[in-house]
Structures are given as C-alpha cells and as structure tokens.
Amino acid sequence: MLRITMFSHADKVKGQGVGSAYLELIKMLQDKFSKEFLLRVNSWKKSDISHYHTVNFSYYLSTFFTRKRGVRIGYVHFLPETLEGSIELYQPFQKIFNWYLLDFYRRMDELVVVNPSFIPALLRAGCQKDKITYIPNFVSQKEFYEKNATEKQLIREKLGYEETDFVILGVGQIQKRKGLDDFIQLAKDNPSWKFIWAGGFSFGKITDGYSEYEKIYKNPPKNLTFPGIVDRDTLVDYYNIANIFLLPSYNELFPMSILEAFNCGTPVMVRELDLYQSVIKDFYIGCQDKEEMQDKLTALQSSSNDLQTWQKASRQAAQKYSEDAVAKLWFDYYTKTYQKYRS
Template identity: 55%
Template sequence: MFSSADKVAGQGVGSAYKELINLLKERLSDKFEIKINDYGRSDLSHYHTIDPQFYLSTFSKKRGRKIGYVHFLPETLEGSIKLPEPAKSIFYKYVINFYKRMDQIVVVNPTFIDKLVAHGLDRKKIKYIPNFVSTENFYEKSAEEKKAFRKKIGVPEDKFIVFGDGQVQERKGIDDFYKLAKGNPDIQFIWAGGFSFGKITDGYDRYKDMIDNAPKNMKFTGIVDRNELVDYYNACDLFLLPSYDELFPMSVLEAFACGAPVLLRDLDLYRAIIYGYYQPARNYSDMNDFINKAAAHRDILKAFKKKSREATEQYSEDNLSKIWYEFYTDQYKIAKRDK
C-alpha cells in the first residue's frame, strides 16, 4: 500500500483508505502480507494517493503489478482547490499520467469509468469496487446516548437537527446548506468540517467570513475526528449532503450505518450506486421543502431510517471483504502470469 491519505484530516480519501486497511488487517491478514509505504519488492503495489515519490516508484521493477485507486479526476477538483495557471494545467496532466502508469485502475463509482476512458485509459483495465464503512465504528446508539450528546453540544432534545459534513468548499454545496440555515431559524443546522487544504481552498476568504458570521442556528464545528462523528450522525434527525459532485462519499455511508435518514442532491452518480436509499432533491427549493415537511411530520423519517439500514447491509464489510479478496487474488494471478 502506498498512501499519504491519512496526513490531511477531514477528507474522504483518508477515511476510505483507513477502512480498507482495517478490513484487510482484521479479516484477510492470513491471506495477504500487507506493507505500507515500503519500497521493498512486492507482487502488488496499490497506490491510494498520487504523491510524486510514488509516481517515481512506478518505474521500478520491484513494484510488481501496479494498482491505482481513483478518488478524483481533474474536473472534480474544480470548486475544491484554487491553483494559478500554468500550475493548474501541469497538475491536471500529472494526475492523468499517474493513472496511466497503472496496470489496473479501481474506481469507487461506475460513472467514472467513461470519464477515465475519455482521458485515454483502457476500459478493460478499470474495475468498480464501492466504498464501505465499519459498523463497529459507525452504528446506531441508544436514545439515552443521543440525548446525552445533544445536551453536551447544547441542543434541546426536541430540536430538529439537520447535519452535514465534509470540507468547507463550493463543491460540497455549503452555500445551499448555509442558506437553508438562514431561512429556517427554528431548525438547528450543524456542519462538521473545515479547510483541509487551508488557504488554497477555492473561495477560502468568502467561506471563512461565512463561518465567522453564521446565524445562531448554524454551527460550524471545524474538522471532527471520525471517532466523534458517530455522535453527530446519531444525534441528527436528518443528514444532508448538498454536494454538486462526489464519487462515493464516505459521509453518506457513515450516516446510513448510524441509521440517519439521508437527503442528497439528485446526482447521476448517486443513482448508479445508492438509488432508493435516500431522498433526492433537485435544488435548494426541494431541500427546503423536504426539511420543513420532515420537521413538521417526523414520522415520515421512519421509512428513511429503514432505507439507511438496508443500504448498510448492501455495503457491508462481509460483502466487501469477499470482493477485495477476489480482486487481489486475481491481480496476483495476472502478475505471476505476466512475470
């Protein structure tokens, strides 16, 4: 495994990486010998991030069969980070060149396959494997535990809470989330996340001002450790991710695992992977209508809690451990055949 994903807090890539490493160590350690950022000889080298030193290592014969994990494409970085030209063009070309250095590509959303092909990659070398989360870390808590956490963060027991998390950036739809909070002063809105990329975050000054001048019913927690996020998912009445662009957001899987009803912007990529498990919304107006309907008639959320539990079964560790075992075993066979 080659990764620096856990060096930057508050981003989904790091969460997905940690989940996979834990899964392999806990369930498949007797099948594979796993090393992390070790440049010794290996049968398979799985690259989770696109660090320059990792790119250089792909030219070594010690790396065996090279597997690349695609968590983003150049176009998905728009609205996330702000780079001046020509640095932007150079970086975007580097991203695609890194992927082209791989013998096998893994995507977490099938909608990315055509986009990678359009960038010049071989469709036959691309495989879809979904993300997942550990139900040991993300799970439904008791009513008493939920009540205690609400008291801890200063939110009344009967207050309707809309919770979202992710980096504070335009791509995440944070503007709509903020607008919803301003338009619904009787509802508590909480956003867990911050500026993982610091001042190079696109729109940093505007969002910093937004955080500093948030209305009373809008809380920005900053970056929250994953071990603490489980409390927010459990305490909320509704999880909302208004992103304009995602792959397979870990936050949605985490919300599902905690039994939280989920409201999402209606994106093609969601229809491909989790259709039927969430309430779709085309725009701000749809989000606002559903939030107000749910706040007034909370019983309608019971059906969505059931859908979240069903989604968690679909993307369980048991299912994904089998998929990853078969994938790595097949890649090993190909590596030995080619050798």
C-alpha cells in the same frame, strides 16, 4: 502470502474522504486477512502488488521500476472535473496537474474506481475498460453505528440540543464544491431549525472560496454550528442526534460521509447527481436545488412516519455496503489480479 504495498499520504490531511477510505481499507485487511496478505505501507521493498492511493510524484516515479513494484493498482478517488470547486490553483498549474493525474492513472496496470460513473472519463483519457474494476467504499460498523434513544438524548443534552430540535447535519471539507452556500442559506431561512457542519479547511488557503467561508465560519448564524474537523468517535455522535444528514454537493465521488450516515440510521438527503444513481439508488432523498431541499425538509420535519421510512432505507444501505460484503470483493480482486499477471 501475497505481498501488498500501500502507497498513500491520504492520512496526512485530516477531514478528507480519501484518507477515511484508505484507513478503513487498511484496518479491514489487517483484521481479516493477516494470514493471506503481508501488508506494508510506503515501503520500497519488492512487492507482488503495489496499490497507489494518492498521486504523489515519488509514487509516480516508482511506477517505472516495474519488477520491484509488481502489479500496479491505482485507486481512482477523484478526476480533474471532481476537483473543481475544491482547490484553487493558478490556471497553468491546474492544467499541468490535470495532465499529470490522468497520466498517473494511465501508468497503472489496473484501476479501481469507487464509482462506476468515473469509467467513461477514464476511457476518454486512454485507459482500457477491461483493466477498470468498481469496488465501493465502506465504513466500519464498529465505529459508525446507530445508538439507542436514551443514548441519543444524552448526546443531545451534552451538545446543547433540545429533544424537540430539528437537527440537520452536513459533513465534509468547507469548500464551494460541497454546496456550502445552500447549506448556509437554508440555515438563515429557517432560524427555528438547528444546523451543524462538521468539517474544516483541510487544504488551508488554497481551498476554493476560503476567504468567503472563513468569515462565516468565524461568525455563523445563531442556529448554525461549525465544530471544525471532528474525530470519528465524536462524529458518530453528531450523526446520531441528526434528524437529517444533508449533503448539497455539486460534485462528489462516493462520499464516506453518506456511508457513515447510513450506518447510524440517519436519513440522507443530497443534491441529485447522476453518480448516485449508480451506487445508492432508492436509499436517499434527492433534490435538484435549494428550493426543493427546503420543501422536502419542511415536509419531513412535520412527518415522523416519513423520517422513519428513510431511517429504514439507511439501515438497508448500511447492510449492502457492510465491511464483510466489501471485504470479500477486495480479497477476490487482489488474488485474481495477481494471478492474472503472474505469468
């Protein structure tokens, strides 16, 4: 039995994608491979594999004890450039953290990226290409799934929406990087549509743009709702009543929210980013800016056929990134990586 220790504090902060990805992986490994893997969390006992999900300083120090830690695997959920617009740090501290983050990755024996577009930046930082593996995120179809028409209508009634309302949903932390300015402006420009942003200030006052967004959060336009950080069993309801899931982010990794929307059969619209071409090409509606979002939302609002086409695309994407498909990737990766370093 392979001894795998997961090092993570990702679940300590609610409403962030890294935490969701970590919890999904833990649950999947426990459900599917309990006989093959002995899984521990934040344990200092000797391991065959140590898998680092977050970059806490105590974890960094542990990487120097190579015999106890076994094969050190780093999970690359973010890079210095992807943190821009997320948190606001005093510039000298930001430079120190950027160096520390990349050095953390350099200390790993192997790295797993959630998006292949990260690889060039890691190579520039001094990481070796043959030690970097791409494994996509996934979302459990037991927790995020498409409900039937009757259930969707009942949820709309419960949440205060009419059957005819055109509902646009955004999910994620409230921060500048997520493109909140465009989402809010679209709400202001289209008072007859209903907008929902599910998420909150996961990092409190160091969130980039905190003071500006706090005012809007407390006093939004009438057609824009901020339900805050929503539990997963309620979040699935929001995806199911939405006509469109809109993520106008300027910077992303491999958003769990997109996978959640796919699982619920919700059409996905995003700001066009190069990284999406690597992982979800043909499954989403891409827009260059707010004006194009406006045009495409207007067209979709008046065309049920187009909405159904993108619903089908989301269902196809959900199968591609299903739990079973990604589970096999992780099983093969752990077993082969251990054998690679065993000698």
